[in-house]
Each structure stands twice: as C-alpha cells, then as structure tokens.
Amino acid sequence: MPAVADLAQTGMHHAQGGWVEFDSVTFRYPDQPKPAVRDVSLVAAPGRLVLVTGSSGAGKSTLTQLLLRFHDPEDGSIRLDGTDIRNLTLRRLRSSVTLMLQETMLFDGTIRDNIAYGDPTATDERIAEAARIADAAGFIEALPQGYDTIVGQGGGNLSGGQRQRLAIARALLRNTPVLVLDEPTTGLDAVAARKVIAPLRRLMAGRTTILISHDLHLAHDADEILVVDQGRIVQRGTHARLAAVGGKYAELWQAQSAGVVEPVSREREPAVQVGRPLTLPFAEPSLWRPAPAQP
Numbered sequence: 175m176p177a178v179a180d181l182a183q184t185g186m187h188h189a190q191g192g193w194v195e196f197d198s199v200t201f202r203y204p205d206q207p208k209p210a211v212r213d214v215s216l217v218a219a220p221g222r223l224v225l226v227t228g229s230s231g232a233g234k235s236t237l238t239q240l241l242l243r244f245h246d247p248e249d250g251s252i253r254l255d256g257t258d259i260r261n262l263t264l265r266r267l268r269s270s271v272t273l274m275l276q277e278t279m280l281f282d283g284t285i286r287d288n289i290a291y292g293d294p295t296a297t298d299e300r301i302a303e304a305a306r307i308a309d310a311a312g313f314i315e316a317l318p319q320g321y322d323t324i325v326g327q328g329g330g331n332l333s334g335g336q337r338q339r340l341a342i343a344r345a346l347l348r349n350t351p352v353l354v355l356d357e358p359t360t361g362l363d364a365v366a367a368r369k370v371i372a373p374l375r376r377l378m379a380g381r382t383t384i385l386i387s388h389d390l391h392l393a394h395d396a397d398e399i400l401v402v403d404q405g406r407i408v409q410r411g412t413h414a415r416l417a418a419v420g421g422k423y424a425e426l427w428q429a430q431s432a433g434v435v436e437p438v439s440r441e442r443e444p445a446v447q448v449g450r451p452l453t454l455p456f457a458e459p460s461l462w463r464p465a466p467a468q469p
C-alpha cells in the first residue's frame with residue numbers, strides 16, 4: 175500500500191495555509207557593522223519547497239531567526255498567511271512552524287517520548303506510524319527495548335542519521351503547515367544523508383518548506399532556489415535554470431557534483447534523479463488535501 179494511503183488513515187495530513195512572505199527584509203545583529211540580511215524578498219507558497227543556499231555566513235540561518243521572531247527586521251516585514259508576524263502571538267506563530275536543525279534536540283528520555291514531543295497527545299499507534307513514515311521504525315524495533323530505549327544525553331546512544339529520522343517522526347506528529355529545515359543532512363556521512371532524503375520528502379510533501387542547505391541533494395525537488403551572498407539574494411530560479419546560467423549557484427553545484435562536497439551519487443540513489451523531482455507517490459500534492467471534517 176502506498177505510504178500516502180497510510181498517511182490518510184492516520185490523519186497525518188498537512189495543516190492548511192502556510193504562505194510565508196519576506197518583503198524587503200533587512201536586519202543587522204546588534205553591534206555588527208554590516209547587516210546580516212539585506213533587502214530580502216521571498217514568497218514560499220503552501221506546499222512549495224524553497225531551497226536557500228550560499229556560502230557560510232551568508233545570512234541563511236538568520237532568515238530562520240527572523241521568521242521565528244528571535245529577532246525582528248530593522249526594515250521590511252515578514253508575513254504568515256498575509257498577517258505581519260509582529261501581529262501574531264509568539265505562540266500562534268511558533269505553533270505554525272516546525273524548525274528542524276542540523277543537530278536534533280533530543281532529551282534523555284525514551285524514543286517514544288522523544289517522538290511524542292511533537293504531539294504529547296499522540297497514541298502509541300500514531301507514534302509508531304510516524305516512526306514508520308520517517309523510516310525509523312526498523313531501527314527502533316531492532317533495539318532490545320524498542321520504543322522504551324533511552325536515547326542518552328542529546329541522543330548520544332543513536333547515530334546522527336537515526337537522530338534525524340526521529341526528528342522527522344516528531345515533526346510529522348507536530349504537523350505544522352510550515353517547515354524550516356536548517357542543514358538537515360549536514361554533518362551526516364553520505365550513507366546516513368541518503369537515508370534521510372526519502373523521509374524528508376514525505377515530511378515536506380504538502381507543506382510550505384524552507385530548506386536551508388549547503389548540500390544540494392534536494393535541489394531538483396525545489397520549486398525555487400535562492401542563492402544568498404553577504405545577506406542578499408544574488409540568484410533565484412530553478413535548479414535547471416541556475417545550473418545553466420553560470421554564476422554562484424553553478425559554482426556551488428559544480429563543487430558538489432565534482433565530489434568536493436560529498437554528493438548523493440545519482441547511480442546509487444534513484445530517488446534524486448536529475449530532472450525528476452517529487453517522483454514518489456506521496457509527494458503528489460493532490461493526495462495531500464486536508465481530510466474532510468469528521469461528522
């Protein structure tokens with residue numbers, strides 16, 4: 175049975191809405207001479223994937239900080255579903271967005287509790303379902319204590335890739351319309367990174383996703399790629415267009431496909447074939463309509 179049918183049964187549909195807009199946003203950290211973000215405008219529509227890439231220090235993570243209101247822009251505005259985020263309560267804003275980082279924050283409890291952190295009301299059945307969709311169920315069930323396994327301080331008893339798959343399961347339960355992924359595969363070796371790609375795609379399908387990444391595993395899936403340099407968006411477009419026109423993106427792509435940055439080999443990973451974005455059945459947007467209200 176395709177994964178999407180299972181998702182429909184468990185009610186793990188994406189929430190509605192999720193328009194994210196940055197409108198000429200400029201921001202400078204206190205005491206810094208130069209703005210970290212300059213005149214950035216972007217639109218991430220519901221269900222779309224925007225990939226933000228660029229050199230270290232370019233200002234990518236700062237965009238995340240601004241979206242979650244850890245800081246407010248000096249100039250310009252950020253809107254969620256048309257409302258300036260300064261007019262939303264922090265609770266409302268942050269319950270609409272899931273942030274997944276390079277290092278997942280796991281606490282020293284059981285695997286079950288770490289996944290359920292995404293939705294404390296989740297039943298064991300839904301936790302197991304989320305783990306299955308996140309490709310985590312296999313390794314969890316192979317552990318002698320299964321879901322009762324203690325993950326250790328910071329998830330130290332698990333590998334980096336296992337921690338990321340738990341984070342994906344947690345995010346599936348959290349089920350927000352907007353996802354922000356900041357370097358979700360960075361720091362993983364090629365094999366572990368590859369294992370995270372398919373569950374990441376399942377998580378992203380049907381949600382507004384802003385994916386910040388140096389590595390371009392998912393470049394073909396992106397509806398739009400933004401290349402940030404010294405706080406500004408210097409290039410924007412699809413992978414095909416940007417790789418063809420030359421410039422900063424073509425350089426980044428060249429570096430990766432030449433093996434300078436460890437790429438996912440196309441031969442070994444058919445799921446990220448060139449020119450065939452969102453090939454997996456659960457990525458079909460029409461299948462991700464919200465469930466009709468139960469009578």
Ligand SMILES: Nc1ncnc2c1ncn2[C@@H]1O[C@H](COP(=O)(O)OP(=O)(O)OP(=O)(O)O)[C@@H](O)[C@H]1O
Binds near residue numbers: 203232
């Ligand atoms: N809390 C902070 N206080 C002051 N300056 C900061 C702070 N966080 C980041 N910066 C500076 O802002 C700029 C942008 O940083 P940011 O973390 O957004 O870059 P990035 O593109 O995410 O880099 P990386 O790819 O290394 O994660 C950098 O010059 C950085 O030194």
Ligand SMILES: [Mg+2]
Binds near residue numbers: 234235
């Ligand atoms: Mg960063």
